[in-house]
Amino acid sequence: MPTKVAFYTFGCRLNQAETALMQQGFQTAEYQVVDYRHSPDVLVVNTCTVTENGDADTRRLLNKVRRINPQVKIALVGCQAQVQREKLFDLPNVRWVVGNARKMEIAQILSRSEAHPGENGGDSPQLIAPTISRESFTIPFVGFDREHTRANLKIQDGCDFFCSFCEIPYARGRARSREFGDILNEARQLAAAGYHELILTGINIGTYQYEGKTLLDALEALEGIEELWRIRISSIEPTTIANEIVEKMAAPGKLCRYLHVPLQSGSDAILQAMKRKYGVQEFADFLSAAHRAAPEACLGSDVIVGFPGESEAHFEETYGLLLELPLAYFHVFSYSDRGHAKSSNYGGKVSREAIAQRSQRLRELSARKRRLYFQQFVGKEALVLFEQQKNGFWSGLTDTYIRVKVQSDLNLENRLLPVRLEEVEGQAMKGRLI
Numbered sequence: 001m002p003t004k005v006a007f008y009t010f011g012c013r014l015n016q017a018e019t020a021l022m023q024q025g026f027q028t029a030e031y032q033v034v035d036y037r038h039s040p041d042v043l044v045v046n047t048c049t050v051t052e053n054g055d056a057d058t059r060r061l062l063n064k065v066r067r068i069n070p071q072v073k074i075a076l077v078g079c080q081a082q083v084q085r086e087k088l089f090d091l092p093n094v095r096w097v098v099g100n101a102r103k104m105e106i107a108q109i110l111s112r113s114e115a116h117p118g119e120n121g122g123d124s125p126q127l128i129a130p131t132i133s134r135e136s137f138t139i140p141f142v143g144f145d146r147e148h149t150r151a152n153l154k155i156q157d158g159c160d161f162f163c164s165f166c167e168i169p170y171a172r173g174r175a176r177s178r179e180f181g182d183i184l185n186e187a188r189q190l191a192a193a194g195y196h197e198l199i200l201t202g203i204n205i206g207t208y209q210y211e212g213k214t215l216l217d218a219l220e221a222l223e224g225i226e227e228l229w230r231i232r233i234s235s236i237e238p239t240t241i242a243n244e245i246v247e248k249m250a251a252p253g254k255l256c257r258y259l260h261v262p263l264q265s266g267s268d269a270i271l272q273a274m275k276r277k278y279g280v281q282e283f284a285d286f287l288s289a290a291h292r293a294a295p296e297a298c299l300g301s302d303v304i305v306g307f308p309g310e311s312e313a314h315f316e317e318t319y320g321l322l323l324e325l326p327l328a329y330f331h332v333f334s335y336s337d338r339g340h341a342k343s344s345n346y347g348g349k350v351s352r353e354a355i356a357q358r359s360q361r362l363r364e365l366s367a368r369k370r371r372l373y374f375q376q377f378v379g380k381e382a383l384v385l386f387e388q389q390k391n392g393f394w395s396g397l398t399d400t401y402i403r404v405k406v407q408s409d410l411n412l413e414n415r416l417l418p419v420r421l422e423e424v425e426g427q428a429m430k431g432r433l434i
């Protein structure tokens with residue numbers, strides 16, 4: 001009988017990409033990959049440590065899984081495993097704690113310790129979380145993700161920026177890039193397997209550098225892959241976006257008209273305390289220029305609420321800026337102290353109530369801005385890459401990241417079709433096939 005192994009992913013798009021890659025290591029007769037609710041023998045949890053919720057979420061998941069399946073063996077891999085290490089040993093059923101440097105080897109690690117159970121001191125969990133090297137890297141798998149129409153393509157990892165609120169440089173190491181040829185190899189295989197949209201992921205992808213090649217070179221090379229219809233850049237730091245990338249996005253081609261550029265705060269004082277690399281004016285100028293170059297592009301952002309020292313006045317500056325900027329939406333994050341992050345030691349902590357109130361105001365503003373952004377497309381035509389059917393509606397995305405729903409009896413999965421956009425409905429648009 002093969003060992004049943006399941007996966008659960010917390011956190012960012014990069015973690016999703018890496019789970020898809022790790023799963024490929026288990027495509028052998030020894031293992032059967034199952035859903036985590038279907039009593040797996042082993043559950044691999046790809047963890048996140050970006051907020052305190054990440055930690056609590058892992059604990060909740062483990063308790064839930066153990067109630068259904070008391071015998072399950074747990075492998076905690078990824079960011080929490082890297083920064084919290086032995087602290088995770090106390091969690092129920094944990095047998096392996098594997099940090100980011102070695103998590104791609106999880107299939108071999110499990111096989112080896114199942115074959116030689118006594119090797120690591122009997123029942124005590126195994127910790128494999130060495131320091132992460134700065135070298136460029138390759139990935140031995142192709143991230144086929146059977147559950148999604150679009151595929152993530154990891155091109156970079158780690159970060160050298162050390163923003164004061166962020167633990168990522170500790171959890172994922174310093175910035176390093178995937179070998180250029182290795183990226184193209186995986187992209188070609190994904191495209192040949194029918195993934196027509198690839199989302200370039202990493203931690204700080206604008207800093208991509210491999211033997212003189214940059215993100216722009218990667219985009220140009222990927223555009224040459226025939227079966228690939230769309231290339232999307234995931235979150236990218238504001239100071240790392242070359243003008244040529246904005247020009248490429250504005251021109252007809254495969255690069256989606258979509259930029260997600262984290263702002264984090266609209267107050268210069270707070271940006272400085274966060275150790276961000278730009279001021280409000282620089283960010284506003286960049287975003288306005290991108291908007292002028294590609295007026296229909298979907299420009300999104302992230303904002304952190306309640307950073308230590310954020311007064312009502314600082315918050316109002318953020319609110320005012322977000323109101324003014326040509327953003328289609330932004331994600332709102334509540335500040336929380338992270339063990340390795342400098343801001344954990346800063347004074348002027350903001351109360352939970354104030355954080356909740358401010359977050360609520362910003363979420364409402366974001367929803368309003370998204371509806372306004374959608375409104376400009378009513379009556380227009382757009383190409384939609386359809387993904388799935390739910391409640392009688394097929395849904396998919398435009399290159400400008402608008403979720404579009406249409407009614408159709410045909411199978412539209414993975415087809416790129418023209419749609420007339422008719423109305424805004426909540427955080428999506430309804431349309432009809434042309």
Ligand code: SF4
Pocket residue numbers: 159160161162163166167168169203204237
């Ligand atoms: S740029 Fe700043 S926020 Fe983003 S990963 Fe690097 S340190 Fe963290």
